[in-house]
Amino acid sequence: MLSYIKKYPVSLFIILTVIYLSFFKPPKTDLSEISNLDKLVHICMYFGMSGMLWLEFLRAHRRDNAPMWHAWVGAFISPVLFSGCVELLQEYCTSYRGGDWMDFAANSTGAILASLLACYVVRPRMNKKESASKR
Numbered sequence: 001m002l003s004y005i006k007k008y009p010v011s012l013f014i015i016l017t018v019i020y021l022s023f024f025k026p027p028k029t030d031l032s033e034i035s036n037l038d039k040l041v042h043i044c045m046y047f048g049m050s051g052m053l054w055l056e057f058l059r060a061h062r063r064d065n066a067p068m069w070h071a072w073v074g075a076f077i078s079p080v081l082f083s084g085c086v087e088l089l090q091e092y093c094t095s096y097r098g099g100d101w102m103d104f105a106a107n108s109t110g111a112i113l114a115s116l117l118a119c120y121v122v123r124p125r126m127n128k129k130e131s132a133s134k135r
Helices: 002-007 009-023 037-060 068-093 101-134
Strands: none
Touching (some): 002 009, 037 101, 068 101
16 A cells, blocks of 8 residues: 555545545535536546546556556546546435536546547657667
8 A cells, every 4th residue: 555655646645636526515606607617627637637647657667567458447447437436426425416427427538538648648758758768
């Protein structure tokens, strides 16, 4: 457990922040009048969570050649399943929050975007930088 805290400190902080944001009772503001603003917030939360998991995985395992399916499970599938559990808990365990399929879709969209960015932009750049430093 201590090794996970050392390898993924920012990711764990973001996960705890997402848990807090998912279950606290938000105040009423004028921003609630903007349609679908909450969906954008959901995309950003899970983009941040999945993106940081990807970054910390790639950083922590750049020398030990860990299989990429570990990253897909930890940085994509886990946040998507986590968001589904959060939506179910919001629906059945709170009186002030409701689970919403569109929230789940927004959460999944954030994780998908972060995973695509990590695989097609971040990982190639990290590999390029590492191969240049070996020369």
